[in-house]
Amino acid sequence: MRPIFALLLGVAICGGVSNVVHAQDSTPASSGVYTEQQAARGSALYQSKCASCHGADLSGGGTSPALAGPDFLANWTGRPVAALFDTIHKTMPADQPGTLTTQQAADLIAFLLRANRFPAGKTELPADTVHLKHILMDQAPSAPGN
Numbered sequence: 305m306r307p308i309f310a311l312l313l314g315v316a317i318c319g320g321v322s323n324v325v326h327a328q329d330s331t332p333a334s335s336g337v338y339t340e341q342q343a344a345r346g347s348a349l350y351q352s353k354c355a356s357c358h359g360a361d362l363s364g365g366g367t368s369p370a371l372a373g374p375d376f377l378a379n380w381t382g383r384p385v386a387a388l389f390d391t392i393h394k395t396m397p398a399d400q401p402g403t404l405t406t407q408q409a410a411d412l413i414a415f416l417l418r419a420n421r422f423p424a425g426k427t428e429l430p431a432d433t434v435h436l437k438h439i440l441m442d443q444a445p446s447a448p449g450n
């Protein structure tokens with residue numbers, strides 16, 4: 305009985321350890337997860353494909369929500385960037401869903417992060433959900449109210 309118990313305990317501990325590693329594997333968006341250049345590409349795209357509904361200053365309009373500020377952050381803080389990526393890539397622009405490439409969706413998110421005062425970094429935001437699942441929307445260091 306004893307060796308079996310030890311074996312089960314070992315499996316339980318290893319399982320626990322691998323979960324911890326998984327949790328530590330995520331990068332906060334506030335650590336600089338996009339580049340200025342990428343945000344600039346996203347800005348140009350935003351003006352041509354998104355501003356008509358969400359407003360040139362991202363403040364929203366009609367049924368289109370604001371994409372910068374407290375309401376937007378309340379929707380996304382604590383969630384992986386992959387969730388925002390999926391929403392944009394699959395459902396936006398609302399009048400032409402499914403027309404954005406994954407690279408365009410990533411560039412747009414870089415622009416949205418900048419607009420919500422997340423700092424730029426040295427590496428571009430990757431354009432795939434496998435990596436974006438590990439980047440967490442946390443609080444921007446210079447968000448209003450901080």
Ligand code: HEC
Pocket residue numbers: 350353354355356357358367368369370371375376379388391392396397398399404412
């Ligand atoms: C034709 C109008 C229209 C266009 C163009 C458009 N959107 Fe939207 N967008 C909407 C509407 C309406 C909603 C709300 C949808 C809902 O709640 O189901 C929305 C929701 C969103 C959301 C979710 C916001 C939140 O906090 O829940 C994001 C992000 C977004 N849009 C990004 C974009 C981006 C990026 C573009 C440009 C590629 C874009 N949208 C173009 C109308 C539009």
